[in-house]
Amino acid sequence: MSNREWPLWEVFIRSKQGLNHKHVGSLRAPDATLALENARDVYTRRSEGISIWVVESNYVHASDPSDADSLFEPSDTKVYRHPTFYDVPDGVKHM
Amino acid sequence: MKTLDLQELEKRFQEKVDKEIKIEPNDWMPDEYRKTLIRQISQHAHSEIVGMLPEGNWITRAPNLRRKAVLLAKVQDEAGHGLYLYSSVETLGADREATMDDLHSGKAKYSSIFNYPAVTWADIGTIGWLVDGAAIMNQVALCRCSYGPYARGMVKICKEESFHQRQGYESLVTLCNGTPAQKAMAQDAMNRFWWPALMMFGPSDADSPHSAQSMKWKIKRFSNDELRQSFVDATVPQAEILGLTIPDPNLKWNEERGHYDFSPINWDEFWQVVNGNGPCNKERIDARKKAKENGMWVREAAMAYAEKRAMKKTA
Numbered sequence: 445m446s447n448r449e450w451p452l453w454e455v456f457i458r459s460k461q462g463l464n465h466k467h468v469g470s471l472r473a474p475d476a477t478l479a480l481e482n483a484r485d486v487y488t489r490r491s492e493g494i495s496i497w498v499v500e501s502n503y504v505h506a507s508d509p510s511d512a513d514s515l516f517e518p519s520d521t522k523v524y525r526h527p528t529f530y531d532v533p534d535g536v537k538h539m
Numbered sequence: 540m541k542t543l544d545l546q547e548l549e550k551r552f553q554e555k556v557d558k559e560i561k562i563e564p565n566d567w568m569p570d571e572y573r574k575t576l577i578r579q580i581s582q583h584a585h586s587e588i589v590g591m592l593p594e595g596n597w598i599t600r601a602p603n604l605r606r607k608a609v610l611l612a613k614v615q616d617e618a619g620h621g622l623y624l625y626s627s628v629e630t631l632g633a634d635r636e637a638t639m640d641d642l643h644s645g646k647a648k649y650s651s652i653f654n655y656p657a658v659t660w661a662d663i664g665t666i667g668w669l670v671d672g673a674a675i676m677n678q679v680a681l682c683r684c685s686y687g688p689y690a691r692g693m694v695k696i697c698k699e700e701s702f703h704q705r706q707g708y709e710s711l712v713t714l715c716n717g718t719p720a721q722k723a724m725a726q727d728a729m730n731r732f733w734w735p736a737l738m739m740f741g742p743s744d745a746d747s748p749h750s751a752q753s754m755k756w757k758i759k760r761f762s763n764d765e766l767r768q769s770f771v772d773a774t775v776p777q778a779e780i781l782g783l784t785i786p787d788p789n790l791k792w793n794e795e796r797g798h799y800d801f802s803p804i805n806w807d808e809f810w811q812v813v814n815g816n817g818p819c820n821k822e823r824i825d826a827r828k829k830a831k832e833n834g835m836w837v838r839e840a841a842m843a844y845a846e847k848r849a850m851k852k853t854a
Binding site: 448449450452469470471472474475478485486487489490506508509510 | 563565566567612615616619622623626627629630635636688692699838839841842844845848849
């Protein structure tokens with residue numbers, strides 16, 4: 445039976461027009477149609493959403509947490525990418 | 540990649556936990572942390588699902604349409620809570636179906652409270668007020684659990700649970716302001732559920748072997764006895780407003796401690812119920828097994844249909 449288990453789906457909800465879809469959790473369903481219907485029942489019982497995405501979990505590729513340093517550390521050292529790095533004379537406006 | 544020895548990994552893990560940095564599914568974690576969480580979260584999920592049984596039994600017998608709609612929504616929430624939790628236990632690499640099989644075989648436990656029957660309508664209000672009230676006390680503390688997916692699930696569950704407690708209390712207000720027979724029914728429910736509700740917080744700290752490690756890992760934030768005391772302190776004034784008597788002759792305010800004192804708990808009863816000898820243990824597990832077995836053909840048919848449609852698409 446285990447090989448016939450329903451696949452796992454990741455659920456993303458847009459809470460209102462103008463906002464991104466956001467990951468809210470996962471569920472099991474036999475196909476995309478039922479995954480959407482189940483997601484409605486499981487994750488939007490109190491008007492939490494106006495749009496749902498479901499993605500089969502198998503298709504999500506994630507970065508490895510042990511690579512976090514090499515991936516993200518370089519951007520931590522580049523403070524000059526932020527506007528606050530630069531001094532401008534007093535009295536300069538609209539900048 | 541550098542290879543790190545186990546001790547170093549454990550040290551870094553504990554440092555993260557101490558700094559209140561959440562642990563996420565793909566992060567390194569000690570095997571025992573993973574095992575503890577799988578056990579705790581799956582048993583929490585089972586409690587939500589088994590918890591639907593005593594209340595579901597009353598949906599068709601609710602006294603009016605409003606109460607029926609409310610009870611239906613509450614039971615549906617419990618199903619949802621079970622599903623959030625099964626989804627978070629899967630992030631730890633546990634197999635959802637296997638955790639359910641552990642429930643059915645008796646290997647995994649669930650909250651002992653659901654082994655007590657709901658015999659009158661007043662029990663439904665009392666369950667909402669006391670049982671959900673006790674669950675909220677536990678779950679609010681779990682919102683700050685060190686494991687990210689569990690903590691996030693708890694935040695969502697707590698938001699939803701507060702309706703559960705309030706609807707129960709409201710239903711009891713109605714009964715307590717009703718006929719003498721209705722008031723007596725509410726008192727009877729209180730008499731039966733008070734002690735089992737206090738037992739929901741689990742064994743006393745002295746007899747809770749995993750507690751210290753769970754506190755260190757910040758899975759738990761407060762001890763069983765601390766949470767139980769908070770629950771008693773919060774609930775006594777609520778009972779007074781209802782005009783119900785708490786079935787404990789030793790219950791009284793202790794000015795010095797700033798808490799209510801109460802009688803010792805009957806731990807023999809607690810362990811009897813946990814170990815399968817409560818009034819409804821067998822009935823609850825049988826109902827779950829029957830649901831799984833009788834629903835098997837539906838799940839298989841849905842899978843077969845999905846596979847067939849997928850094949851047609853590629854053909």
